[in-house]
Amino acid sequence: PGKVGVLAAVTLVAFVAIDGTGSGRTATLEIHSTKNFVSDAAACGPAPMLEGAPLDRLLQTTSGVLIVANPGMRCTQAAISALQRQGMAYTLKKFEAPFQYTQGASDVWDWLHCSYPDDRTSSGMIMHSYVFSSGRFEGQGFAAAEKVQQGLLSGPSGQSCEDKFPSQAEVLQQFQADPSNKVLLFGWLSCPCTSMAQTRFAADSVCYKGRTWANPNSDLMAYLQCKESSSQDHSFVYFRNSQGSWDFIGNGFLFDGAAMSEEHFTSLVANAGAAKSCHHANVKVNVFGTPLEECRTDPSDMMGSWQDDGTCSEQIGGIHEICIESLPGDFSSETHQSAWSEERAGHRHCVCVGAWSLYMTDAAKHPENAAEIMPHCKAIPETALTARYLHNWKDWNGFPANIVTGVGKLVDRCLSQVSELKLQCGLRRRFEALRAEVPELSGGSLQGLQDHLQQLPCPESNTA
Numbered sequence: 464p465g466k467v468g469v470l471a472a473v474t475l476v477a478f479v480a481i482d483g484t485g486s487g488r489t490a491t492l493e494i495h496s497t498k499n500f501v502s503d504a505a506a507c508g509p510a511p512m513l514e515g516a517p518l519d520r521l522l523q524t525t526s527g528v529l530i531v532a533n534p535g536m537r538c539t540q541a542a543i544s545a546l547q548r549q550g551m552a553y554t555l556k557k558f559e560a561p562f563q564y565t566q567g568a569s570d571v572w573d574w575l576h577c578s579y580p581d582d583r584t585s586s587g588m589i590m591h592s593y594v595f596s597s598g599r600f601e602g603q604g605f606a607a608a609e610k611v612q613q614g615l616l617s618g619p620s621g622q623s624c625e626d627k628f629p630s631q632a633e634v635l636q637q638f639q640a641d642p643s644n645k646v647l648l649f650g651w652l653s654c655p656c657t658s659m660a661q662t663r664f665a666a667d668s669v670c671y672k673g674r675t676w677a678n679p680n681s682d683l684m685a686y687l688q689c690k691e692s693s694s695q696d697h698s699f700v701y702f703r704n705s706q707g708s709w710d711f712i713g714n715g716f717l718f719d720g721a722a723m724s725e726e727h728f729t730s731l732v733a734n735a736g737a738a739k740s741c742h743h744a745n746v747k748v749n750v751f752g753t754p755l756e757e758c759r760t761d762p763s764d765m766m767g768s769w770q771d772d773g774t775c776s777e778q779i780g781g782i783h784e785i786c787i788e789s790l791p792g793d794f795s796s797e798t799h800q801s802a803w804s805e806e807r808a809g810h811r812h813c814v815c816v817g818a819w820s821l822y823m824t825d826a827a828k829h830p831e832n833a834a835e836i837m838p839h840c841k842a843i844p845e846t847a848l849t850a851r852y853l854h855n856w857k858d859w860n861g862f863p864a865n866i867v868t869g870v871g872k873l874v875d876r877c878l879s880q881v882s883e884l885k886l887q888c889g890l891r892r893r894f895e896a897l898r899a900e901v902p903e904l905s906g907g908s909l910q911g912l913q914d915h916l917q918q919l920p921c922p923e924s925n926t927a
Contacts, residue, residue: 820869
């Protein structure tokens with residue numbers, strides 16, 4: 464009853480999801496209202512221990528706001544970002560739990576879900592964050608963020624976003640002060656919203672600038688969330704208008720084809736005066752230049768390291784962008800990992816660029832499997848053949864790989880999979896663009912491949 468008083472500090476307790484698939488899955492964004500419903504504590508059993516103390520005692524004795532959460536989930540990020548915008552301090556503590564709630568997998572999550580069952584979104588998904596204020600359950604992270612925005616959990620601030628994040632404010636100011644910039648995209652790479660905007664821009668060759676980041680706690684993201692008053696946005700798109708000033712259009716989800724008409728998009732580009740002459744490698748286009756196919760063949764298979772849409776389109780972490788048709792059982796052990804691939808033998812799987820490169824570099828150690836391993840190239844994004852992943856092609860977790868061998872074997876096997884000239888020429892164009900940036904890919908052991916590609920009667924106007 465009544466409003467929550469002024470809070471001097473925030474304490475954050477978090478748990479880490481165990482998700483070896485690298486799927487980049489994220490929680491839904493719907494906000495569910497909080498009723499502060501609490502179960503009978505006795506029915507949930509004794510509270511589990513956390514850092515040597517019972518969790519219920521921690522909830523009772525922690526002053527200010529306490530958040531028990533998975534720090535990588537959007538519900539948690541929504542609460543953290545809202546609190547950061549108020550300049551409120553917090554402490555992060557971690558313990559382990561699976562990505563999706565499964566009874567018995569985490570004693571902490573079991574106890575929290577039992578004790579505070581009003582932890583779901585409107586779609587019914589159990590959230591990964593539990594927010595408390597002086598022992599009172601305030602709801603899951605999205606609900607808490609909403610309360611912060613309403614002033615129910617905020618502390619005194621008095622600072623503008625620019626005062627709180629001076630360095631980040633300068634970054635945006637510099638981009639917007641450059642008269643040659645017409646379109647700006649800033650985004651967290653783990654959010655599908657970022658790739659949606661990238662894909663829309665790439666489809667029309669729209670020239671744009673900006674920054675992306677892998678860190679879910681990026682200060683630049685916190686500043687932009689503060690500036691645009693949206694703790695749930697993880698990407699930010701700006702267009703110049705016809706008067707030359709900047710308009711914040713929204714997050715990348717708005718640029719999905721189903722959300723924004725081609726007419727509206729074309730109007731934004733025209734009013735901004737943006738050029739349409741910049742080719743951007745598109746994570747949703749394959750190495751042949753056609754729409755990226757799914758690597759996943761069984762919708763129930765969640766263990767193939769693919770993204771939610773079944774594609775090998777990861778842009779951070781290990782860069783799982785190489786779709787393998789039938790994974791060899793020794794793939795992981797032969798690339799200095801655990802023996803996880805034994806259970807995936809014979810299945811489709813998205814493997815890391817560096818792991819593929821190393822496996823082919825060390826082919827003499829496993830000649831039979833190296834000869835038989837086959838990439839499914841229509842499910843490999845064209846981004847795999849760009850200089851942005853140059854380091855990944857040359858190194859895998861500290862073990863040197865030969866980029867000439869890794870790239871050469873990939874291109875050669877992809878070329879053998881298609882007979883249509885347009886697709887062959889699309890692959891040639893992408894390989895030659897990479898070769899222009901990486902001199903070591905010219906000549907030598909790749910001369911035969913280059914000669915084969917050069918003999919293709921590709922038209923000058925080929926744009927695949």
